[in-house]
Amino acid sequence: MRPDSNRPGSFGRKELVMAKNRWFASLGSRSRHEELEPDDYGCEQEDPGEDSASGEENAETDELDQPEPCKELADGAKAGGLVTEQGTEGESRSLQVPEDQGLVWEPSAEDMIYSAFDASQPANQPVDLRGRDNELRTLLGAVLYRRNHAFIAGLRGSGKTSLLRVFGHLADRDGVVVVNTSCAKDTQFGALFRELLEQIPYSCVDPDKADLFESRVEAFGRDGTPLQAVTIAAMVEYSQVVMVIDEFDRVQCEEARADIAATLKLISDRRLPVRMVLAGDEASFVDIIDSHPSLLRHVTQVLTKPLEESAILSLFDICSSRSGISFSDEAKDLLVRTAMGSPYHARLFGMNAAIVAAGRGSKVVSEKDAYTGLAHSYQEWASINPDDATVFRRIVDGWHGNPARFVELSKALVSPKGSMSDALENAVPELRDREVTEELDAFGGALVHTKEGAVFRDGTAPQFLVALQAIGREHTRRKYASEEADV
Template sequence: MSWQLKKRVSALSRWLNGSSANRPKYARPPVVVPAPDAFVPSEVDPAPVVPQANPLPNRLILGRVFDSAHPVRSREELLGRRRELDELLAATLDFGQHAIVHGARGSGKTSLVRIFGDHADQGGAVVIYMACEPGVSFSELILPYLRAIPTAALRPGAREAFARGLDALPATFGPRAVVELVAEQVSSPVLFILDEFDRITDTVVKADIAAAMKLLSDALATVLFVLVGIARDVSDVVDAHPSLRRHLRTVALGRIEPTSVDALITNGAAAAGLVFDDRARAVIARASCGSPFHVRIFAHHSALAAVRDGSSVVREADARTGLKTALEHWASMNHADAATFVRLVETGQNLHLLERTARRAAVNDRLEQDGSAETAHTNILADAVRAEPGMDTALVFRDSVAPQFLIAFIMLAEVSAPASVPTARQELPDAVDS
């Protein structure tokens, strides 16, 4: 690490700990307990009693209910994706179409397809899920799926013929060999889910995948592909075979709605025996911009802050502490962008515009260079942004989860009264249309 970068990271640590000039420290407000004989006017409603849970949850419980590192484990945990789930089920089970699921990191793609697979399995389909590995050939990618097709999915009496055909495949085979093997032998709906498809960078492999999808559809085969990756993979596959469009459904995952953000916090809090007050929810909602990953990681750190203080109620001070500790964790893995963000925020200039820029990137997954105020000054973001591959007029953050952390930096730096923070159920200011 260069001397300059070390200096900036050191500044980050000092900054997060409140030692920078003119930065307020957020502390839990003092609790004032009236004397037993204190007079309370009858016309003033008493303060609402916030339920207290006992005992406090341990770290393992909090890590489970606000897990940001793994896909959701049950249907009940998949919030805000009902439309996308229904669209996937309709495309594959009702219309026999292949599907591409795309969205930014943290949008919940893997969670969606895992729950989709659960529903599809219940609906009578065979679901074979694997994650792609970089550097593999078409044969190496598809052979494990073919070997995983169960006997029950084959046409009656086709077991031996399928086994012989599978054994006879050469070391290197193409899309047509796959179709010849499965088109006549497989009778049940079989879904090949290729998660992390963006890790496949070989254009030849992508073209072979597209060809296989087209040939399978033409042969009326019951084997379908579900590709899961980032947006640019859609054009890569479709461009290889434009006629594939009529056999394909694309499902885009944007950000979840504010009501789903609120529900995600509520469900996690209830499972952990905690309560998040409205101001804490507003802090998390503002910083996360509807990203399930960020909602969970900010809520997790906020809950830990409250529990460390012996409270089962997560308040605004805890949420801001949660932003700080989440930032420290992210910055330890991304020194360069963290140093850039510290430099930008410590200037104290145009923080409102900087947040609008970060929010636009977080919501739209890119910054279109359209001459708007939000994109006119993107040069100040330095190496934190880069041109989106294949697009001359768009920029993306080098670390796709970084925009929300930039907003968290800004929120910790701003000097504002707590009353100015909107409630979680209100529309956030300066929302950017997707």
């Protein structure tokens, strides 16, 4: 029920604004740009001597283990009067309490940047879905007009959930009932489908059968079968229903995966006004088809490939117009190369770079701001992925040879490819005549080997390896430039 300001006990607009202001008043201002510690890669310093074969190797590794690119680049984040715990005039949150007006809150420049880039949330409106026009048209045509199921396949951060949300928004506008759920590692078929069935409105069912529909849904439990699920879905008569299942690749139960595949097949065979749209990685799509090969006729695959450079630039432009912060050509070039076609990374890197620029009082993100933004982005990721961060640190420090080779390998693993071996050979030609196993082993637990090939355990990780290498190179360049200036 919508809030009604005239209804006793309800919250109207005035009350909601006052509640919001009280919440903001309880917030302590904090700095987004605390100086990074010497352990600037976001993982513990290690003694490489444990893994080295000689004292000479230990000495070389110790020297490699001490770079501080993130720290030096982050120094720029404090320039220009960033908000500290006490706040800085002109940039701090405006929390004023006039005696006659009560609390007044105004968003800071940093708040506006967070809102404009919205890196932590998927897109919800068509205007925010950049570079996915073809995928959206394919999805809408397949599901709404060809009456097919669909599977959106792609890496984490490639925009699958954003595509799902915009699809749902447009389908709903077209009169289609869209119900949604998301999977977890322990997802079971019965609980998953029960959640979807409970969201179907009674208006989709014959009024004389509404009570029967309700009782069947309530009786459908954890032990529910695909046949029982489809029997209930068959009661839908007066509307098209689309069931959206996000993060299907997280489901670890093989029986649950097989049951969902069986449900897709049963729905298609009965020609019900119900379709399912799933999102996950390419390996999950293969699992679905392996369960029922005939589903190839009934399921349309939509790939969220890396965005073209023009789409990423367009994304920066729209975020710039909303935040009031623009990007220099050098900054754009660096961030586009590092994002590698991922809209999530483009938003994250761009947001952190824009915050650095605003912190020094500038409306334009410089190349130096972009490097500092990458450093902050990497540190945030490393804090929640310490194991993978340690692997990447070793690679960039040269433990396994030239870091550039491994960066190219990581790019190959996330790029569109016919086969993993072909992609690796195209990225690093010298591997063409020998095995790539040794190179892949350098990634350790950061890579997971499947029947389709090697994939990153954290699908967002490759861009952070690229960022780390870029930070290291810039640190070295500045160090040499400083030494030459001293001479």
